Amino acid sequence: MNTYILAIESSCDDTSAAVFCNDVILSNVVANQKVHEAYGGVVPELASRAHQQNIVPVVHKAIHDAGITIDDIRAVAFTRGPGLMGSLLVGTSFAKAFALARNLPLIDVNHLQAHVMAHFIKEDADHFRVPAFPFICLLVSGGNSQIVMVHSHDHMEVIGQTIDDAAGEAFDKCAKVMGLPYPGGPLIDKLAAVGNADAFKFSKPRIDGFDYSFSGLKTSFLYFLRDHLKENPNFIEDNKADLCASLQKSIIDILMEKLVLASRQTGVRTIALAGGVSANSGLRNAIQSAASREKWEVFIPKFAYTTDNAAMIAVSAYFKYLKGDFCGQDAAPFARTEF
Ligand code: KG4
DSSP states (O other): OOEEEEEEEEESSSSEEEETTEEEEEEEEEEGGGGGGTSSSHHHHHHHHHHHHHHHEEEHHHHHHTTTOOEEHHHHHHHEEEHHHHHHHHHHHHHHHHHHTTOOOOEEHHHHHHHHHHHGSSSSSSOOOOOOOSSEEEOOOSSSSEEEEEEEEEEEEEEEESSSHHHHHHHHHHHHTTOOOOHHHHHHHHHHHHHOOTSOOOOOOOOOOBBOOHHHHHHHHHHHHHHHHHHHHHHHHHHHHHHHHHHHHHHHHHHHHHHHHHHHHHHHOEEEEEEEGGGGGHHHHHHHHHHHHHTTTTOOOOOGGGGGGGEEEEEEEEHHHHHHHOBBBEEEESOOOOO
């Protein structure tokens, strides 16, 4: 029998709904919120309001694109956290109301685990490759930078994480200082492609173990620009591509150093990438070159499944559904959590 699962993701500024049938994705609809661009970052209250406007049309389209009707749905999944509380409440309340009205089981999903689970989204059964357990996942997004040891679909252990800013935040905040619009990560990536990555050097953190820190780099970048702008008010304009390339190299070097260390110390050589920053071309190249040097088998998800999306919530929910792991109508969202 076909098991259709409807999944909802609303943890930050993307409203998304997806339909999964057994272990295959049928639809994945994402509404991006443009309203934040003018503010240089996500404004929580505006995000909640936009989710309220988007949620019904997005769910409607996901069901339509899947070629099913509302009567076919057998379970409803939602992102319970972590994320922005106002945003999470929209998806959580919608999922609960849907489940209550249709008398369906509810499945709560951890957003960070779902980013890792994006590697198990099946589109085409004939060309499907999944990482074997245990594997190490570098999870890098706007809100998180973690090294995760993935033991199974539902047993994941954070072995390293940022003690301050996330890698995506470092991209976005440094981009803002250069006058680039939000989110700055993709623009830095684009400009870096035509810049000299060795033109400028920025400070590197000294942190024990597999943990990260990006706030020192951000400050060093800020002071570097401030000093040079005193001598040349056009310094940023004159050196934009080189600044982007050098900054991107610094962020990637920091990420790669700890990833290589984690792999060497644990002996795990199956490496996966997840989260919005995994779209970065420099990071993808760095992982591929480390792969031949370190004898890694590397897994990088399709771009659409690296940023926030409901398909990753649906695939996580599918494995919980198989175990009968449901939650009650009293499940409350959480803004912060560990695995
Ligand atoms: O996972 P994600 O969609 O959601 C949040 O964590 O909110 O990640 C978004 C982050 C942003 O910081 C964005 O600048 C970054 O991913 N990002 C990139 C690239 N594409 C997205 N950073 C560097 N290079 C990219 N190509």
